[in-house]
Amino acid sequence: MDIHEYQAKEIFIKAGLPVPPGDVATTPAEAETLAKELGGRVVVKAQVHTGGRGKAGGVKLASSPEEARGHAEAILGMSINGLTVQKVLITPAEDISSEAYVGVLIDRKKQSATFMVSPEGGVDIEAVAETNPDAILRVPVDPRYGLLPHQAYRMATFLYEDPKLVKQATRVMHQLYTAFSDNSCSLAEINPLIVTPEGDVKAIDAKVSIDDNALPALPEVAAYRDTDAEPPSETKAREAALSFVKLDGNVGCCVNGAGLAMATMDLVKYYGGDPANFLDIGGSSNPDKVVAALEIITADPNVKVILFNIFGGITRCDDVANGIVEATKRIDIQTPIYIRLTGTNETEALAILKDAGFSAYTSMDEVVETAVQFAAQA
């Protein structure tokens, strides 16, 4: 789960990181008041779950509270990569002598948390990794011992020579690791970590992603979820414990298993169609889940056809067939449904579906091709 910069700052502050003050505003008037409290010279930053805010005009420097109000007016309601800005962060404008990058993420290859630090901050770190890989130091952390003092010190000396800065940066490394491990992050990033002309090291940006699997154990962090920042269909899917991602096509997909769901979407594309969504209904044949899935899919006005692809292994096909029949009795669906079921108890399942008037198939290719053709003509 991605959280907003202002929420990430709260996590950073709890871990003791040197973060400048600031607060969020949802109206231009609030922005002006905050700017006044912060001394007038502020940065107005769009709070959206996407990169490239600066390029899109979502980050602006203001030299007075009035100017901050004007910037907030322009930024609030702006669309950045398809996401509407509903909040802006107001934070004091800092004078900057140098910018560095410090991040911790889960490195799949090393199978541990790994720090990445670079004296080239304030820019896209992936670009630095490509053009100047030597400018990045990577330090894997053994999860049993945590970040060790010499590792933190080594990274700090990679960024700075001045012992005063090294001392501050060493502390930053430990604090960032605390934030990362206490909040089960998959990513915690400071970009940039700045040095002010007075010689203070400060984290002036914060980016944090939380491991979804850890959310049940972290209610305070889970409360950071911003349902306004996601399509309503994804909120509803999560509440129904369905794995769902909205896409732009017109073939609604309902599949058991994540890998098969992706392969089904790919096959829709192969036959010239476009999937409207990713949806993994899981191993369940519970009619409530099927109802929720159908409600979510049919709420999308783009959807011209609904495609079920179920492989019955442990899941019994006849249970799923009964779930579909039951679900369509409970909600009125005008969109045609094409169903493919194969595996355990498929014969019984096909009989149940045909009795209820559905088109049922056993071949994945046949059902996908047929559904795509229908969607193209509809």
Place this chain on the structure above:
Amino acid sequence: MSIFIDTSTRLAVQGITGRDGSFHTQQMVEYGTNVVAGVTPGKGGQSFEAGDRSIPIFNTMDEAVQATGANASVVYVPPAFASGAIMEAADSGVDLVVAITEGIPVQDMTRAYAFVRDRGARLLGPNCPGLISPGKGKVGIIPAQITTEGPVGVVSRSGTLTYEAVHQLTEAGIGQTTCVGIGGDPIIGTNFIDCLEAFTADPDTRAVVMIGEIGGTDEQEAAAWVKANMDIPVVGFIAGQTAPPGRTMGHAGAIISGSAGTAEEKIRVFEENGIAVARRPVDIRDLIKEALGL
């Protein structure tokens, strides 16, 4: 032959009294897997009835291993306790730990994996369907009726997509040595290369199916390994060509971050390294037929 499990496997089931644990223990016993012990804290001394077998239940893995000589375990424990169960299994001295549980926090897994590695045990999963060696036994949840004995090794990050591919092979009369699901999480104990190494060492495996998906670079490293080390044909499939970047597609590990994790990139690297890539799941069967000269 088979990889990782065979007829000498003596299995302990962790979480044997839970809903999933009890159902799948019945299935494993029915298939002929030698389930020697169950472990559920607080239920030691009871027993689990499966067919004509009465399987003793222990409070701890240590007791289970001492009393029954178990040499492998399978974990059906809920996510909050699963990483602890994995470490307990490794500490008890079993050689193989198969973790079925989905939803274990990643940072828990980094600790558990480091621990298991130190103990010298093999971890399969988590968030995986386990493995089956047709005719010999199964550990996990792969439905036995879709498999049959034969010359093809199957390794995959997915569950039902693997069933789809295996089912089509079986329907076409092509059997399998072992089918392994390595799991869909970012941190997993056994990767593609571990399985490819084992298949290469198995004289009965004459071709391998490798089913990958978006996220990470495990497939790319495996492809280079195939080119450098394998003489038998490998057929590949990658799911997620239509997945948008930055979104988790069901499996916690199925997320494109940067250019390396895309399906296009993985397919390109597969082909560069001599792996025949199936465009549709059904093509896996046809490419294997071709590779085996059937």
